Ligand SMILES: C[S@@+](CC[C@H](N)C(=O)[O-])C[C@H]1O[C@@H](n2cnc3c(N)ncnc32)[C@H](O)[C@@H]1O
């Protein structure tokens with residue numbers, strides 16, 4: 001018996017409705033987590049099958065146990081969602097009727113001290129969602145990256161105002177004393193950022209978020225998955241993305257705006273671009289959590305859901321492998 005996986009899916013009703021309202025049988029959940037969303041897809045209609053991707057074996061094992069009653073309608077796949085085309089091939093499918101991405105970390109990842117995602121616990125600075133390979137940890141980045149690159153990570157992914165002094169202090173200390181634990185880093189951030197910080201957030205918040213994004217290549221993953229979605233969704237197929245911070249939401253918004261645009265020529269000139277519309281946007285404004293959901297699950301406060309429907313134009317982005 002695997003450990004219970006306590007994660008409450010966010011904006012679930014809206015996500016499943018937008019994903020399945022036009023029918024279809026072949027779905028992919030790129031962020032399986034505890035399997036809560038996949039279970040809803042499978043429960044809704046017995047002709048549906050779902051490929052469930054997660055890069056974290058803990059999630060994959062827990063979800064596989066939960067979804068065992070659905071037999072071979074559920075297809076677990078270990079890896080990153082940027083490789084969703086490989087998952088489809090391995091399952092023997094060629095296209096999809098719907099893709100769901102509920103990005104970010106799960107509650108069990110954040111709440112398991114030894115994963116190193118949270119400054120609330122003393123633990124090794126790991127932060128990898130996939131601990132099965134030899135990918136660099138957060139400590140590896142702090143101990144090896146050039147000072148400028150660290151500062152850029154803190155600024156770009158964390159919007160941390162003190163990115164440069166923080167990067168300087170990190171590099172100074174590592175000469176004699178390599179970084180190892182969350183508590184060491186949190187103490188440095190307390191010293192440099194202290195109480196001067198915006199919006200009453202604990203001083204370690206932004207740097208921890210930035211490191212997590214860098215360790216897991218989260219924004220590259222999202223961009224690659226959106227392009228892959230365009231290649232594999234059948235006409236009418238649905239794409240539903242739930243994101244938790246503005247950097248991710250901006251990527252989804254811009255991608256869909258471009259895909260839905262009929263012309264990309266300069267405004268004063270006649271149209272010569274022959275731009276193809278590959279997605280029709282279904283959510284003019286992103287969906288957010290209701291007051292009722294907010295009361296039950298504070299994680300839903302930052303969630304934004306965007307959905308789109310694939311047209312029958314050929315994809316703009318050609319296959320990368
Ligand atoms: C917010 S949780 C998803 C929760 C899920 N919707 C549920 O119902 O339980 C995000 C999950 O996606 C996984 N994940 C995040 N980024 C990923 C990526 N690029 N590739 C594969 N899995 C990823 C994480 O390991 C985590 O388990």
Ligand SMILES: [Zn+2]
Nearest residue numbers: 263265271273
């Ligand atoms: Zn044009």
